[in-house]
Amino acid sequence: MNNRIDSHQHFWKFDPIRDSWIDDSMQKIQRDFLPEDLLPLLQQNQFSGCVAVQASQSEEETHFLVDLASKNDFIKGIVGWVDLRDKNIKERLAHFSSEKAIKGFRHVVQGEADDFMFREDFRNGISSLKQFNYTYDILIFHRQLTAAVDLVKHFPYQPFVIDHIAKPDIKSDDIISWKKGIQEIAKYENVSCKISGMVTEAHWNNWKPSDLKPYLDVIFENFPSNKLMFGSDWPVLNVASDYSEVVETLEEYIAQLSTEDQNKIWFENAGSFYNL
Numbered sequence: 001m002n003n004r005i006d007s008h009q010h011f012w013k014f015d016p017i018r019d020s021w022i023d024d025s026m027q028k029i030q031r032d033f034l035p036e037d038l039l040p041l042l043q044q045n046q047f048s049g050c051v052a053v054q055a056s057q058s059e060e061e062t063h064f065l066v067d068l069a070s071k072n073d074f075i076k077g078i079v080g081w082v083d084l085r086d087k088n089i090k091e092r093l094a095h096f097s098s099e100k101a102i103k104g105f106r107h108v109v110q111g112e113a114d115d116f117m118f119r120e121d122f123r124n125g126i127s128s129l130k131q132f133n134y135t136y137d138i139l140i141f142h143r144q145l146t147a148a149v150d151l152v153k154h155f156p157y158q159p160f161v162i163d164h165i166a167k168p169d170i171k172s173d174d175i176i177s178w179k180k181g182i183q184e185i186a187k188y189e190n191v192s193c194k195i196s197g198m199v200t201e202a203h204w205n206n207w208k209p210s211d212l213k214p215y216l217d218v219i220f221e222n223f224p225s226n227k228l229m230f231g232s233d234w235p236v237l238n239v240a241s242d243y244s245e246v247v248e249t250l251e252e253y254i255a256q257l258s259t260e261d262q263n264k265i266w267f268e269n270a271g272s273f274y275n276l
Contacts, residue, residue, distance in 0.1 A: 199237055
């Protein structure tokens with residue numbers, strides 16, 4: 001199976017000021033990560049391509065990813081950034097619509113106030129995405145799931161995907177409120193979920209697959225197999241693991257599923273969600 005798609009990874013030329021979220025506890029990733037660093041890892045793990053997701057909040061970031069995609073055909077799509085709160089949002093989306101590599105947009109909502117997704121200007125931006133066939137990646141902490149449920153309910157025709165299973169606090173084993181939120185949001189037909197970013201929510205230095213299992217169980221109990229996709233969250237995963245280990249952890253967990261369901265999770269769902 002060499003056609004897997006990594007639905008979630010990042011590239012950057014490390015800038016300590018812009019990338020201040022990469023603090024000294026994350027020294028392993030305080031450097032550049034570019035396509036030539038990722039390609040061998042994709043090849044070793046039977047991936048034919050990836051979706052590059054924004055890591056900083058600027059249109060420059062979106063142009064940077066477009067440029068990388070134009071030079072590396074294994075970058076099958078981009079989730080960029082645009083200021084969804086801009087009153088001229090339709091013009092900005094029209095501007096980007098000529099770039100076929102851009103499949104959708106994301107905002108780092110986990111860094112915003114918990115009521116951010118209720119903002120009228122933000123929702124105005126969300127309401128403009130569908131016209132251009134853009135997806136939206138929901139990046140939140142689990143406590144923001146209530147607001148996310150309200151958002152997806154208000155835009156039933158907008159395709160959404162939850163990044164990093166909505167960042168449950170795996171370290172403290174606090175599953176209950178997160179699980180309620182997942183049960184609720186999974187009811188909406190327009191919502192998919194990325195199985196990504198879990199190892200960095202666990203204990204970085206001593207997590208084991210059994211720590212992730214209860215969270216994976218909740219995801220698989222609530223989302224049908226046609227709504228789930230694998231994402232590595234490379235290079236962020238390097239603070240707690242390595243690329244192959246993250247892939248193997250999911251391989252083992254889904255080994256009991258049918259080949260058809262496994263194919264959906266490894267490549268088909270990412271392909272259809274992002275129109276790759």
